[in-house]
Amino acid sequence: MLRFLTRRTIGAAFILLIVAAVTFFLFFAVPADPARLACGKVCPPETLAQARHNLGLDQPIFVQFVEWLAGIFVGREYEGLGHCPAPCLGYSFVNREPVFETIIDRLPVTLSLTIGASVVFLIFGIGTGIVAALKQGKPLDKIASVSSLVGASVQIYFIGTLAMYFLVFQWQVIERPRYVPLTEDPIGWAYGLMLPWVVLAIIFTANYTRMTRSTMVEQLGEDYVRTARAKGMSGRTVVMRFALRGTLTPLATIFGIDLASLIGGAIITETTFSLQGIGRLSIQSVTNSDLPMLMATVLLAAAAIVVLNVIVDALYAVIDPRVRLS
C-alpha cells in the first residue's frame, strides 16, 4: 500500500507539472495581452511597458514559468506588493488579489455544492438502481429506466434555468440559491444550496441508477449470491451485503470521475445559480486573460482528477480483496 501510494504520488506530481507547463505555454499562444487589459482603454506605451513589467510579462516565458513554479514551493517577491509566502500562486492580473487566498475563499462554495449534490445523487441513484434491479421488468423498473433516461438527457442550463424561473421567481416556493458557510448556519447552508443540489443530482442520478441496476442484475445471478440465500441469509442481507458489494467497484469508478469534475468547478451550475465558486472563477479568469488565476483553477481541477484517481484505485483493493495494488 505504501509503495503504491508513493509511486502514484510521484506520478501525480509529474502529471500536474505537465498540465501546468502546457497551460502556461498555451496561454501565451493566445493573442491576448493581459498588460493591455490591465492598462486600460487609453494606454500610452510607457504605461503599457510599466504594466508589462509589473505583471512580470517582460521576461522570457520560460523564466516566468520557473518563477511561477518556484513561488509554489518557496514563495516569491513582488515589486510593490511585497512578499508572497509559499505556497504562492501569484496575484491576480485583474484585481491584484492573492490567488491562493481567492481559491481558498471560493473552494467552500464548490465543495458544498459537490458534497451536497453527491449525497443526493448517490442515495437516489443507487437506491433506484437497486429497486429497479430487484423489480426487473416490472412497472417500477420501467419507470426508473425511463426517468433516468430523461434525467440523463436534460442539461443543467435548461432544467436549472426552468427551476430558477418557476420555483424561484414565478411561484416563489424557494428562495434564490445562495451560499451561507456551513459553520455559520448549517440550516441556511442546506436551504440555500438545496435547489442547485437537486438540479445537479437530476443530471447525475441517471448514471448511478443505470450502473447500479445493470451490475446488480448481474450480481444477483452470481453463484455466491445463490449460496448466500442457500445459507438462510435474509433477502435484505443478500442484497445489501452480497450483491451490492459487487456493484461498488464500477460505482466507485464513475463517482471518482464525477467528483473530480465537480470539484474542478461546476461552471454552468454556478453560473445558472449565481454562486461564486471555482467554476465561475475559472471562466472569469479565461475571459480576463488572468494567467495566475487561470493556472490555479486549471491546476486545482487537474489535481482533483489525479488525486481522486489514486484514491479510487486504492479503493478497489478495499472493495475487492482480489485486487492487488501494484
Added chain:
Amino acid sequence: MTAVTFTETGPGRRGDSFLSVQDLHVSFSTEDGVVKAVDGLSFEVEKGTTLGIVGESGSGKSVTNLAILGLHNSEHAEIGGEIWFEDQELVGASRGTLERLRGNRIAMIFQDPLTALSPFHTIGRQIGEVYRKHKGTSKREARDRAIEMLERVGIPNAKVRVDDYPHHFSGGMRQRVMIAMALVCDPALVIADEPTTALDVTVQAQILDLLKDLQDQMGTSIILITHDLGVVAQTAHNVLVMYAGRAVERGTVREVLGTPRHPYTWGLLSSVPRLGSSVDVPLKPVRGTPPSLLNPPPGCRFHPRCDYRNLVGPDLCSTEQPELSPERGHGDACYLTLQQKQEIHTQLMEGR
C-alpha cells in the same frame, strides 16, 4: 450398507422417512414456452443415508434440489407436488420458514466453490455468519466455531487461514471450506450438487471421503447429485436415476449398479470405461441426445433413444408414460418384463 429402505407409498407424507418428495413438478415459463424441468418426481431420503441422484445434464437433478430449499425464483418457476421435511411441507412454505431451514437444517454444497463463495468476504466470516444467523451467537463464538469447522474438514493452520479470502485457497481446499460452511449448524440434510465435478480426481476422492466421514460422525443425510457413476458407487446407499425430469430407476446402489433394469441405466453403465476391458472395444454411449423439455416426447421419454422398444409391442412406449414400479424397493419405469430385462442385461455384460 443398509437394506432396501423405501417404505410404503401413498399420498401425503410417510412415517419414518425424514425427507419425502411426492409428485414434484417444477416448470419454468420461458419465451419459447413452458419448460417442464421436473415432471412428477417422487423419492425419499432416510436419516443418515446418502441418496445419489444420477442423470445427464438437464435431467432435472439440480432443479429438484433447488426446489427443496425453495431457491427458485417464484416469479419464473412454478412448483407443484409436496416436499415433506421433518413434519414440514416445504412447497409453498413461507419465506421465513425456509430461511430458518436453509443453512441450518438443510445445507447445500455447490459445484464450483470458486464462484459459490463470496470473493469479498473472508471464509471465517462466511462460515461464521451462518452460525450467527441460525444460532444467534456472538461474533467471537461464530469465529471460534468457524475455526473448529475448518479444522474438522482438514484445513491446516485453521486459526490463521480463517481470515483468508476464497481466492487464497486451492480448488480442493475451497470445496472443504464450502463443506465446513454447509456443516457449521449440524444440518440434518446436506444437498451436494456435483461437489467434485470441478476438482481433479485425487482431490475428488479426498472430498468424498471427507463427506463420508462427516456423515458417520454426525449422522447427516446426504443427497449427492452427480453424473459420475463412480462417485455414486463409492458413496451412495441408494440411487435415483433421472431422465428428462422423471425418475427412471431407483434402488440401492447394489441393485441399480449391479442389476440395472432400465435401458437408460444400461446405457449409462456401458458408457463408463472399465479397467481391464480391452481398449479396442469402443465405449458405447447412449445414442441420440436428451429431449427438449419444452416439448418432451409422448409416452416414455426415453423411447426415441431406446434400442429395446420393439420388444415391448406396438406403440406402448410412444403413447403411455410408464410409472416407476414396483412402488417400493428396486423400481424402474420400463414396460419390458423383468425376465427380458435380466436377459438383456446379462447379454450386455457378456458383450463387454
